[in-house]
Amino acid sequence: MYEGVLQELIDEFGRLPGIGPKSAQRIAFHIIQTESYDPSKLAELLNTVRASVSFCSVCGNITQDPECTICRDPRRRRDQICVVEEAKDIVALERTREFSGLYHVLGGAISPIDGIGPDQLRIAPLLERLRDTTVTEIILATDPNVEGEATATYLARLIQPLGLTVSRLASGLPVGGDLEYADEITLGRALEGRTRVTPA
């Protein structure tokens, strides 16, 4: 619809996830028309980010060094490993400030429909880490969906025989949510996983 370079810019933005044609157009016009905005910064980052970002040799987290900041941090307890699907999940868990152990990124979840079996995930490096006897608990923090549950079940069967404590994130009602609008599976899980109220 537009001439030359402008349309190319709109098309390139439209190729990014979550950006539709209208948003791409809005962004492109912003770049052209907003004097205070400097597009060269983003251009430079796009050219350099891949070369400067790599994956932690221990846990698979995203890092600019051979080992990520969490694996190198001497204050983290080394007896707990929290297993997640993606590096993004580490950031979400870190935001809670409730976990001070280490992580392990699988790189996805078991999903036969997408052709992803256990061999495509970083399960062998996880078992390798478990040879170190300082680890006593594995927290399975895969997503609470079909693929995540399948992956958690698979890992639990694999790890429990090693004599480690294996735990799974609790399922239940989201905090601030409304019981009336909770789906029946979540509400069922909340009932199943109910915790006893102790007298104060």
Add this chain to the structure above:
Amino acid sequence: MYEGVLQELIDEFGRLPGIGPKSAQRIAFHIIQTESYDPSKLAELLNTVRASVSFCSVCGNITQDPECTICRDPRRRRDQICVVEEAKDIVALERTREFSGLYHVLGGAISPIDGIGPDQLRIAPLLERLRDTTVTEIILATDPNVEGEATATYLARLIQPLGLTVSRLASGLPVGGDLEYADEITLGRALEGRTRVTPA
């Protein structure tokens, strides 16, 4: 939350309109992790787009040449000028294939709250174009909101004394819409602008 360059990339995407922190994170991960995606194309466009895109010296449309493709097109009728707020509006109108005249981009609408008065808009160049007596009709296609209506009223008062036909885009029910869900102002306009049904 992330290390170095990755966080910078997320921040830069977050500065674009309509991209929140979550979307910015998703896009940044896509760029890092999708092997088939080449970010250098977008980087190059970001570096070149501003220098290669400029505004048509006649109508103010976005173009890579001194005059835009519409102004140069000998098949367009030169007796009608459609006045729009932004260059994007031209694309929307062109998509209808209902208009074969020329355009004039104001560069915004009168909005005292944002400090935009008539002097900040491309109204003088419009009046300059009207000196050419081939122009017989001005179609005011500013947005159907407070600012757009104010701008249309202002322009109508300015142009009508020149003896030109001044028209405004119709307001009414959107096609495919539902009368029940139309707001009262739109429905009022639809009633006001009702058209007579002639027997077939």
